[in-house]
Amino acid sequence: MHLDFMSATFLIITLILVALTMLPICRYEVWWIRSLDFPRLQLFLIILTVFLLELVLLDLSLPQTWMLVAIALLCLSYQAWWIVPYTRLFPVEVKAADTVDYKNRIKIITANVLMSNRNAKGLVALVHEYQPDILVTLESDIWWQAQLDSLETKYPFTIKCPLDNFYGMHVYSRIPLMNSQIAYLVEQDKPSMHTLALLPSGHKIRIHFLHPAPPSPTENEESSERDAALIIIAKSVAETNVPVIVTGDLNDVAWSETTRLFRKTSGLFDPRVGRGMFNTFHANYWFIRWPLDHLFHSKHFTVHNIKKLRSFGSDHFALFTELILKADNDNEYNGLDADTDDLSWAEAKMSDQNVDKKDVPRPEKTEVN
Known part of the structure; x- marks a missing residue:
């Protein structure tokens, strides 16, 4: 499979984002892995940017492009699973007070x-x-x-x-x-x-x-x-x-x-x-x-x-x-x-x-x- 410079660049970036997304899944307690729990919002935004750029800049007629897009989408969905509960898109866990006692x-x-x-x-x-x-x-x-x-x-x-x-x-x-x-x-x-x-x-x-x-x-x-x-x-x-x-x-x-x-x-x-x-x-x-x-x-x-x-x-x-x-x-x-x-x-x-x-x-x- 031949990859041009842009496709190769996006492949490398996507693989790095996959690693940053998947490493926290393991339960190793070493600091550099556990620190990846923190920037999920930042990673979500970076992955979203890469995902959109892949759709805009890469040749969508090529199967390798859709492979990169699919991988980015999976990483994006996984990061979203963690952070969406802390947005107004998610139901509240604790009810609001109806009166102030x-x-x-x-x-x-x-x-x-x-x-x-x-x-x-x-x-x-x-x-x-x-x-x-x-x-x-x-x-x-x-x-x-x-x-x-x-x-x-x-x-x-x-x-x-x-x-x-x-x-x-x-x-x-x-x-x-x-x-x-x-x-x-x-x-x-x-x-x-x-x-x-x-x-x-x-x-x-x-x-x-x-x-x-x-x-x-x-x-x-x-x-x-x-x-x-x-x-x-x-x-x-x-x-x-x-x-x-x-x-x-x-x-x-x-x-x-x-x-x-x-x-x-x-x-x-x-x-x-x-x-x-x-x-x-x-x-x-x-x-x-x-x-x-x-x-x-x-x-x-x-x-x-x-x-x-x-x-x-x-x-x-x-x-x-x-x-x-x-x-x-x-x-x-x-x-x-x-x-x-x-x-x-x-x-x-x-x-x-x-x-x-x-x-x-x-x-x-x-x-x-």
Whole structure:
């Protein structure tokens, strides 16, 4: 089969795109494979461009042209399968709140501040504007703590863990927090926070704040540490009847296999499904953005608002989520279900890091002193 220069060029490009599309299917946890989970939207747009150019520039009378077009279309369809749920083309997973019950409402700002960022006033301004019940910050060190402590007049309930390793965390809340704990679930220098929040109605919500390390050449060469941290949280919250929220910078995208495994194992819901991607990273480069900051919740909530907030100098946008605690469980059958393979895979991830769901604090089980 003779190929001219243009056909050969498109063949090479198509084969590269096939490799980038197919590699994440394997479950190897090495960082350079798992990083291909992230840019699915970008790959979708690149493949779409190549597909259209093949139709325009190549000789459609040749069978090899249609082979290239078919391969590109298959890759395009596969990438779309992952990202379309995070568009308005897909049904919402979590119902919208029909009314706002202020006593059962909870508003949370999740913000990776970027430790070297010095625009604390920008984040404080967002807090004053959106009036969250809870602010959680990631990458916050002692400098950030000094700046954010000005919020304590209105946000007197706090959990503080300032670190200078890009994994410090702080929680500021204007609603009571009970049985709060800081835990190091998988890695000894990567904290997580666990608490029970008391709504004005008297209902309690179990909340977990997370920031596991990403798979990368400068952090962990594999995703196993991150994955294990997510799975033990998932296993733990799956066993409680208390309303649950899990939020933070999970260093994983909404559509990855690992995040889907987390949702299947935990039974938690993603309010972004059917509403949008809410790409919070990277704030400085529009062409490499993906949903890196998350909030998942149990079946007990409806969504009143979810919004990516304006830039405040970090490499992340902050995520604002407003949920309403409901008496019914209308979302119960809208989530993802785990099969036997999923459960086995989850167990393998925990075993790989020698961790267990029992390592996760359960604040609803702790007696108040």
